[in-house]
Amino acid sequence: xxxxxxxxxxxxxxxxxxxxxxxxxxxxxxxxxxxxxxxxxxxxxxxxxxxxxxxxxxxxxxxxxxxxxxxxxxxxxxxxxxxxxxxxxxxxxxxxxxxxxxxxxxxxxxxxxxxxxxxxxxxxxxxxxxxxxxxxxxxxxxxxxxxxxxxxxxxxxxxxxxxxxxxxxxxxxxxxxxxxxxxxxxxxxxxxxxxxxxxxxxxxxxxxxxxxxxxxxxxxxxxxxxxxxxxxxxxxxxxxxxxxxxxx
Numbered sequence: 174x175x176x177x178x179x180x181x182x183x184x185x186x187x188x189x190x191x192x193x194x195x196x197x198x199x200x201x202x203x204x205x206x207x208x209x210x211x212x213x214x215x216x217x218x219x220x221x222x223x224x225x226x227x228x229x230x231x232x233x234x235x236x237x238x239x240x241x242x243x244x245x246x247x248x249x250x251x252x253x254x255x256x257x258x259x260x261x262x263x264x265x266x267x268x269x270x271x272x273x274x275x276x277x278x279x280x281x282x283x284x285x286x287x288x289x290x291x292x293x294x295x296x297x298x299x300x301x302x303x304x305x306x307x308x309x310x311x312x313x314x315x316x317x318x319x320x321x322x323x324x325x326x327x328x329x330x331x332x333x334x335x336x337x338x339x340x341x342x343x344x345x346x347x348x349x350x351x352x353x354x355x356x357x358x359x360x361x362x363x364x365x366x367x368x369x370x371x372x373x374x375x376x377x378x379x380x381x382x383x384x385x386x387x388x389x390x391x392x393x394x395x396x397x398x399x400x401x402x403x404x405x406x407x408x409x410x411x412x413x414x415x416x417x418x419x420x421x
Contacts, residue, residue, distance in 0.1 A: 174211040174254045175201040175387065176245075178261045178270070180219035181231035185313030185364035186336040188321055189328045190229045191217065193263040196317070199324045199380060201260055204387035208395075211254065218242060219261075220269040223356045227363045242273060250284035255401065256394050258287045260387065264312065281408040285400045289390060297382045304378065306370030314339065314366025316379055323376030331369065339364040 177200075179193030189195070194215045201212045217231070218241045224230045233241075246257055261270055270288050277286055293301070307315045321329050345358035359365070410417040 174213060174249065174257055175204065175391070176213045176216060176249075176257055176259050177201050178216045178219055178259055178266060179263045180221040180265060181217055181229065182221045182224050182263075182265075183227040183229050183313075183363045184317070185334065185339060185362070185368060187330045187332075187334040187368060188313050188318060189325075191215070192313070192317065192321055193219075193261075195324055195328075196320050196380075197260045197262040199320075200262070200384045200387055203380065203384035204391065207385065207388035208391045210391045213245075213249065216242070216245065219263050220265045221263075223265060223353065224363045226357070226361075238269065239273060239276070246277075246284070246286055247282075250282070255284040256287070256397075257284060258289055258387075258390065258394065260289045278407070278411075283401075285404055287390075287394065289387060291383050291386060293382065297378065300378050301375065304372065304375040307367040309341070310339075310366030312339075312360065312363065312365040313368060315368050315371045316375065318368040318371035319373065319376035320380055321376070322371055323373045323380055326373070331371070334368040334371075337362045337364055339366045339368070341365070 177194055177197035179191060179195075179197055181190045182193075183190065184192040194217060198212070198215060201210075204210070205212050218233055218238050220235075220238060221230055222232050225232045249257055259270055259273075261267075274286060274288055301316065305315055310316060318329065318331075318334065322331075339360070339362065341359045342361065343359060344361075345352075345355060
């Protein structure tokens with residue numbers, strides 16, 4: 174099954190707070206048409222502490238985020254779904270969710286959790302580039318705005334897209350170092366890019382490409398018989414490390 178994940182956060186002055194969940198859910202919906210699966214309801218308990226300074230941000234504690242996601246996956250599995258794909262379109266979750274996968278190894282379980290990793294093909298990258306009018310972005314930018322125009326045009330306020338700056342202000346120059354306020358130092362308006370050139374055509378190209386990737390992944394996972402077998406093997410050996418066999 175697919176589990177669309179995002180947060181409540183500001184997406185520039187022109188997009189709704191739940192933009193990332195709208196995008197993830199639409200990709201899942203389209204993929205499910207191509208390759209049948211169950212799409213779980215919207216999940217907003219993501220990591221967005223870096224945007225607490227902006228109105229509309231709902232930043233849950235780390236303990237609650239992990240607890241709710243863990244309990245949700247447990248309950249999904251208890252209902253008979255043993256392969257769960259987390260589909261994330263929010264950049265702030267890019268560290269949280271891989272960590273979540275690792276801590277699933279803390280105790281034995283009878284289900285496996287996966288994280289979808291989108292990778293644009295060269296052909297799609299070139300197509301997107303040809304349709305874009307801007308060259309920078311990353312949050313509420315031309316591409317994300319284009320996706321929302323394709324998904325829910327009535328929720329997009331294009332007349333507000335230039336009301337705030339989405340430029341990189343580059344206020345912290347520390348080579349080879351990252352810190353919790355690195356994003357804030359660059360984009361204090363929590364808007365990265367220039368959205369006024371967004372079109373539904375551009376949004377459809379990205380949505381269709383990612384939906385097809387999802388469909389391909391679910392098809393492969395349906396046929397997979399190795400993950401749960403290896404996971405059970407791991408849990409067995411983790412109970413008695415000295416008895417773990419050596420592989421050649």
